[in-house]
Amino acid sequence: MTHPADPAGTISNDGQVTFSGSVADPAAISHVLVYNGAQLLGPATVSNGTWTLAATLADASYNQLHATATDIAGNSADASTAHIVTVEPKAGQAMDGYISGATVFADTNGDGILDNGEASGITDASGHFTLGPGTTTGNLVLTGGIDTSTGLPFTGVLTATAGSTQVTPLTTLVEAVATANGGNVAAASQSVATALGLNPSVDLSTTDPLAAAYAGDTQTFVAASKVLNTVSMVASAVSGTGAASFSDAASSAFSALATQIVSNGSLDLNSSSVVSSVVYSTLATVSS
Numbered sequence: 414m415t416h417p418a419d420p421a422g423t424i425s426n427d428g429q430v431t432f433s434g435s436v437a438d439p440a441a442i443s444h445v446l447v448y449n450g451a452q453l454l455g456p457a458t459v460s461n462g463t464w465t466l467a468a469t470l471a472d473a474s475y476n477q478l479h480a481t482a483t484d485i486a487g488n489s490a491d492a493s494t495a496h497i498v499t500v501e502p503k504a505g506q507a508m509d510g511y512i513s514g515a516t517v518f519a520d521t522n523g524d525g526i527l528d529n530g531e532a533s534g535i536t537d538a539s540g541h542f543t544l545g546p547g548t549t550t551g552n553l554v555l556t557g558g559i560d561t562s563t564g565l566p567f568t569g570v571l572t573a574t575a576g577s578t579q580v581t582p583l584t585t586l587v588e589a590v591a592t593a594n595g596g597n598v599a600a601a602s603q604s605v606a607t608a609l610g611l612n613p614s615v616d617l618s619t620t621d622p623l624a625a626a627y628a629g630d631t632q633t634f635v636a637a638s639k640v641l642n643t644v645s646m647v648a649s650a651v652s653g654t655g656a657a658s659f660s661d662a663a664s665s666a667f668s669a670l671a672t673q674i675v676s677n678g679s680l681d682l683n684s685s686s687v688v689s690s691v692v693y694s695t696l697a698t699v700s701s
Contacts, residue, residue: 433464436459513537553574647666651696665694
């Protein structure tokens, strides 16, 4: 059985780590368990003489990694040499134009508010952020800052599912659709992409629309801009009635767009009937 990590140490910036190795007698092995010291990280999948475990680890240095293999008779063998994986603070990027000076935090308890103990960071001029100390589980939430494309304050809220490296209007839609479909983020990303006429194989949680536009692919950027423009228009109309703040109306507008995607499988933002439906739905939500 090979060791679960490079002896020199492996670094992960997002906590996603895959351990793998091999067993000498695949037919005799019943299971393989991966540990850090005495802490069980999980059971590995064994197939054709190879074992694999994909795990999500919190920020830390894991310096006692080892694996045990147990055969069908109950005998265990341990790859006892400890190896190292270091999980560094999570980094990512926020996009509108880019949003500079915004607060991004991991909303561990799901209340939409930065609480004590939740990891947070501030975006730089290019929208990049690194989460500092604290819990990094939960969706990402972005508030405040300056839209570098207009020079105006960003007054809405953008979100992204846990594990995302981008926070954009499209990740906000993905998060809203995932909430509606039971938490299947990959399916939500595909649904949003398909509804907006984008390649469904593109992972919207890791795609920077502005960088893609600079590279010659403008479709994603145009889609993100249309989504944000529609949300801003709806939020302005609804908040103008006094029914809700712009921020609350914008969040409800994203949810209304997600409902359109889940219900219809499409989202035609050039359709006046679709936009009207989103306005009425948003107004009904904030007034309830």
